[in-house]
Amino acid sequence: MEKKVVIFLSFCSMAVMCLCITVLLKYPGLHLASLALQERTAEGNGLSVLSLLKDNSQLLQMSEDYAELQEHQLRLELPGSVKKEDITITNNYMSHEISLAIPGIGKTYFYDFPMVGNSDNIEDLRYDVDDRVGIINITTSRIYECVMTKKRNYLYLDFKKPHQVYQYVVAIDAGHGGRAPGANQGDVLEKNLTLEIVKQLKKIFDKDKHKIGVYYTRLDDSNPAFESRVGLANDIKADAFVSVHINSTDSGRMSGIHGTSVLYLVADKSGKSKDLAQSCLNHMLENMGSTSKGLVPGDEIYIIRKSKVPVALCEVGFLTNPEEQRLMQSKEYQIKAAKGIYEGILEQLGVDRKKKQKD
Ligand SMILES: [Zn+2]
Structure with a gap:
């Protein structure tokens, strides 16, 4: 019985060997082709x-x-x-x-x-x-x-470098994205609202006559790493770095709490982060007609703490407030928020908006 098994196994290995030899003789290019494929894969685009x-x-x-x-x-x-x-x-x-x-x-x-x-x-x-x-x-x-x-x-x-091309350089960040929705109430997601506001902001900047180079961390449903977001602002040595977010109560439950707040970097001894935050807050309140919840120290937030340039994180309104949730989903209100942020940035850059508009 054992002898039969040995003979059978030998026969099998012989057959496999013959098959391998036949394949290699018939397709000598097989190995080369696989190498070329590996190279192409490693090369990526071109x-x-x-x-x-x-x-x-x-x-x-x-x-x-x-x-x-x-x-x-x-x-x-x-x-x-x-x-x-x-x-x-x-x-x-x-x-x-x-x-x-x-x-x-x-x-x-x-x-x-x-x-x-x-x-x-x-x-x-x-x-x-x-x-x-x-x-x-x-x-x-x-x-x-x-x-x-x-x-x-x-x-x-x-x-x-951006500053060699533009007089002013700005970084804009739409909070969250991709698999990180941020605050959410049913289908209403913070990541979509921040993106819509940033898209409106881009429309305003695209028409702007000042020499401002604007760099966005995202203009789609992607979720760049926090390091990349703040890295962009630091890399281009932005004159202003503004991140757009939507607030929510800690519990995430609907409530009467509402209003606009802006976070800034207390550790920025130049005071530029606080100035930028204040300008953004003032102009957002003016445009949106919302209630002020004031300036908030934001040093514990990664993109604020790691920023080497003037930074402000705008909390436009509360997703957990029925009225603000409704407003923030409307295009008109999104445009108002964007306009407020834009004017806040211009003030920080020292660009005289009213005078320039008459030109
Ligand atoms: Zn957020």
């Missing part, structure tokens, strides 16, 4: 061409336009048909990624037209072609604005 840029550094001094090149960080050569307007820049500043879409450039573009310049502050440079549009993804070490200059067939790229 091919890294950062080393190419570094290798091209000696080309710099040989270039005829060396002087012109020295004024900028990167230079790309464009096909004659491409105009500056055809190129789109998307700045995903929360992930430090700037992406350029250039129509009409092919797969071998970076080999045919070497990019030259220096790789300072660039962590990665990837290139991909998507439906005859070349996509260049640049990962930077911190938040930069990408400034394009076109001279003849050359496109120059420069990475500027």
Whole structure:
């Protein structure tokens, strides 16, 4: 009996071996294919061409336009048909990624037209072609604005800190998001209300004539980590960092308690956090006609404590108050809240709103 088992097992292992040999002989590319797949997966979005840029550094001094090149960080050569307007820049500043879409450039573009310049502050440079549009993804070490200059067939790229591009820089944070709804009463979620108010605030800032660069921690239902939210404000050295929240009673039960309050950083000895909070509170009360619940020390809250820039956390109203809950769901009231925050920020920046409006 045992002998039969041994023979059977030997037969089985022989069969498996034969099968393996057949497969390997028939598909020698299998191993290579899997390696290529691994590489592609590791690469993520496109091919890294950062080393190419570094290798091209000696080309710099040989270039005829060396002087012109020295004024900028990167230079790309464009096909004659491409105009500056055809190129789109998307700045995903929360992930430090700037992406350029250039129509009409092919797969071998970076080999045919070497990019030259220096790789300072660039962590990665990837290139991909998507439906005859070349996509260049640049990962930077911190938040930069990408400034394009076109001279003849050359496109120059420069990475500027927000304050080099804008006179004023502001960070806006819509509280909570994603799986963190914040305060909630049935279907009414704090994360949605804060997002709606911030979207209204963005509409106001988008029309603003002052030189203000505004950076948002989220404009969708995402939930950036607290470190990223306050990290954004610190990274861009914001003149004002405002986080928008909706209040609730401790028990979460509906009650008559209502009103607007703003949290600030007591530890900020410059007093700028308190000033910002006071301006936001004043203008929110003025616009919304709500009751003041005053300024509140907020040092125990992570994004306030970790902020190195003037910070204010606005509690627009109480979700646990029937009247304020109704108001805060209306677009009109959301616009009023946004307008109040906007005016509060302008006051903090020292921008004379009334005078500028007449201009
Ligand atoms: Zn909240």
